[in-house]
Amino acid sequence: MNIVFSDLDHADRDIERDILASAGFDAPMLACRSEQELIEQLTDADIALNQYAPFTRRVFEALPRLKLIVRYGVGVNNIDLEAATDAGVQVCNVPDYGTSEVADHALAMTLALTRKLVPMNRACHEGRWNYVEAIPLRRQSTQTVGLIGLGRIGRLYARKMGALGFSVIGYDAFYRPGGKDGTDYIESVELDSLYARADVVAVFCPLTEDTHHLVDKAALAAMKPGVFLVNTSRGGIIDEASLAEALASGHVAGAGLDTTEREPLEPDSPLWAQPRCLITPHMAWYSDDAAAELKRKVAEEAVRFASGEAVYWPVNRLA
Template identity: 45%
Template structure:
C-alpha cells in the first residue's frame, strides 16, 4: 500500500529520488506490509510525516536524535546505499533502534567507475576529446602521459570497494598501495602503507573511505601539499572527504595534475562549487552515479525492502551497522 499523508503505516520511505518504488512494493506487498513514500528534507519533515512507522527507509533526509525521540515506534532505519553519515547512529543505538545499510549492492559498479575515471585522467581522454571537438588533432595536447605499469596506484579505504578497485588497477601493472586496511592484513595486491606515504608516492589517489568526523576534509591543503604534482585524485566515496576549495587551489597552482569526482559536498553542488569545478580543464565530474547499473538499482531497492520485512517480522537486519540497546520506553535519552 502506498498512500501519502497516511499515518500508522509500518514502513515509511522518508525521501527518495527514484522514479519508481516497484521493487520495494514487490517485496513488501507479499509480506502484507504497508508502506508510503514521502519527500522529507529536514528532521521536522521526517517527524511530521512518519508517525507510527516501525521502519524508515532513508536516502538523504537527516535522522537525528530529535527524530528518534519523536518517533518511538521506529525499530529500524535502513539507508539506500552504504554510507550512514546522515543518520545519528550513536543516538539510534542508545534508543534501541537498528541502523542498516546495503554494503554490497554496487561494489562492482563503483570499482568500475573509479577505474574509468582514473583511466580518463591518466590517458588524457577528456583533454583529447575537448581538443578534437575544438578542431585540434595533436597528441601533445595531453602531455605528459605515463605508462600505467610504471605508476603507483593508491587506495584510501580498503574495504570491499577499495579491494575491488585495487584488483582492477593491478591488472594494468602498477604498484598498488593501500591505507586504512581494516582487517590488519593487506588483501590481494595491496601493499599496506600509512596515509602519509601513500600521498607521497601515489600517482593516483582513489578514495573509498567512510565519512565521519575524523575523515571529513581528509584530502585538504596539507594532504594535497604532500602529493606529487603529477598525481590525480579520484573520489567515488563521499564528497566530504575532499576540501573542494583546497583542491581547486592545488589544481590552479599546479600542485596536482587532475581530479575526477563522482561525489561532492553539497549534493547537488551549489552554484559556487559548480562554477569552480566545472570551469577547470583538469576536473572530471559525474553526478554521484558510480553505484548505478540497472542491476544494482534493483538490488539496492529490493534489499532495503527485505531489511524492512526482516525487522517487521521480528528478526534483525542482515546488514546492521550498530548493535542497539534493548528497545524500551525507559532507554536513557
C-alpha cells in the first residue's frame, strides 16, 4: 500500500518516518491545501496522513484508490465523514494523545480568569499596586463550574476542578455521569439549568452541525451575570460577535479561548478589543510529550491498517 502525508505543519516527521520505515513503507511529504491539490496529488495513495487538507465528497469521488485517512488530532471536521463512508474510506483519529494537556490548559485559564491574574499583572506593571482592583473575588468552594461535553478531556477537567473545591455540573447529549466510572460527583443537568447555575462555563464538545454557534447570543444571555467562559474545544462552537458584546457589557466577566472560528483570529475581530478575553494560539493540546505521542500513534495506526490488522481509533463505521 502507498502511504502519503497529505499535509503537515510540524517541524519534522522523524518519528513517523522511522515507524513507517521499520514496517517497509516510505511516505512522501505533500503540501496539499485544497480539494484540487488532493485530487491531483493523491491519485496513487491508499493511505493519507492528514492534518488540515479538506477531504470532501468531490475528493473522495476523484480518489477511488484511497482506503484510509488518519488525522493528526481529535477533531475530524475537515473530513466529510458521510462521504468517506459512502466511498468505503476508513477515517481514524488520535483521541487521547493530549487529554491531560487540554484539561490542564482549561484549568489554567479558569484559574487565571477567576483569580483575575491577567488584569492584575497588567495593573502592577502599570504602577498600580492595589488588590481592590480585583474585587469581586470569590472562594473556589463557593463556585460552580458547568461543563458542556463530558468526554475524556471534560471528565478529566471536571475531576481536577472538583479537587480544587468547585462544584461540578455537566451537560452531554450522549453521556450521563455515575458511580460506575467514578463520575458521580458530576451532577448531570440540562443546558438551561447549566447556564442558570454555572459561575464558569467550560466547553469540551466537538464541532458539528448541531454544536455550531451553540453558545450564541441567547445562550450567553441565559448565563449568570459575571460568568466566565472557557473554550479549549473548537472555535465555531461560540458566536464570537455575541461573546464580544457580552464581554463589553460586563455580562460575561471574562473569557479564555484557545480556539477561534478562524485561526489565527482575524485582526478585525472585536475580541481583540476586550481586555478580559484571554487568547492563546490553539496550543492547549501541546507538550513535547503529547506531540511525540501524536506522531507515533498516527504512524502506528497507518501501519496496522496497511498490515491488515484492525485499527484502534475508527471514527466512521464501514459496512
